[in-house]
Amino acid sequence: MSRLSRTTFVQLLIGKSICEALVVTAVAAGLFLATTNPALRGWLDRADGQTISGWAVDNNNPGRRVEVQLFIDDRFVEQRSANQPRPDVHQANRAADDWHGFVFATPQLAAGEHEAKVYVLHSGASSSRRTLQIIGNPIRFRSDVSQ
Numbered sequence: 001m002s003r004l005s006r007t008t009f010v011q012l013l014i015g016k017s018i019c020e021a022l023v024v025t026a027v028a029a030g031l032f033l034a035t036t037n038p039a040l041r042g043w044l045d046r047a048d049g050q051t052i053s054g055w056a057v058d059n060n061n062p063g064r065r066v067e068v069q070l071f072i073d074d075r076f077v078e079q080r081s082a083n084q085p086r087p088d089v090h091q092a093n094r095a096a097d098d099w100h101g102f103v104f105a106t107p108q109l110a111a112g113e114h115e116a117k118v119y120v121l122h123s124g125a126s127s128s129r130r131t132l133q134i135i136g137n138p139i140r141f142r143s144d145v146s147q
Contacts, residue, residue, distance in 0.1 A: 035131045040066065040120045041094065042082070042135030047116035049143045052104040055089045056082040056120050056135055062096035067121040069132060070104045073114050077107055079121070109143040116141065 042056030056066045065083040069076060086101030094100075102118070116139050119132035 035122075035129075036133055037122045040122060040133050040135070042066075042068075042100075042118070042120060044116065044118045044136035044139055047106070047139035047141045049106055049109070049141070052106055052116045052118070052139075053102060054118055054136060055086045055095070055101045056118075057089070057095045057100045058120075065099065068102050068135070069119045069121060071117045071119065072107070072109065074117075078104055080104070082120075106143075111143055113140060113142050115139070 037058070037060070039059035040056070041059060042054060044052070044054040046053045052070060052072075056068050058064050058066050065081045067079060068082050069079045071077060080102060082100050082102040084101035084103055085098045086095070087098045089095045089100055090098045117134060118136065119134050122131050122133050123129070
């Protein structure tokens with residue numbers, strides 16, 4: 001194989017690799033956009049032995065009350081609508097009205113340290129496909145006695 005042929009072959013391989021990387025990136029971006037909703041926002045404000053609370057909003061549909069799910073130590077606990085009053089969220093221009101808060105009663109837990117996470121339930125393009133998006137950061141808290 002001549003030197004010119006090798007150079008052309010290497011250039012073709014590099015071009016092919018770039019095209020493959022672009023296709024993989026496009027597929028990954030499409031999958032991400034199909035399964036997530038960047039307009040879902042919220043925060044986990046508090047977690048302790050009594051309650052776990054925060055807020056959640058869908059900026060694409062600000063009047064809708066989103067569904068949230070509580071997980072403690074990576075175990076599902078409960079699902080509810082984020083429909084409790086949170087005037088502070090409205091006043092900060094993060095929601096169209098006051099009704100985007102959630103409060104969960106902390107379930108009975110073994111004494112020790114635990115981690116609470118709250119996810120917003122998101123329906124993609126198909127209502128039969130639903131995914132969870134975490135809101136805010138997980139909060140670690142202690143339960144001093146079994147309740």
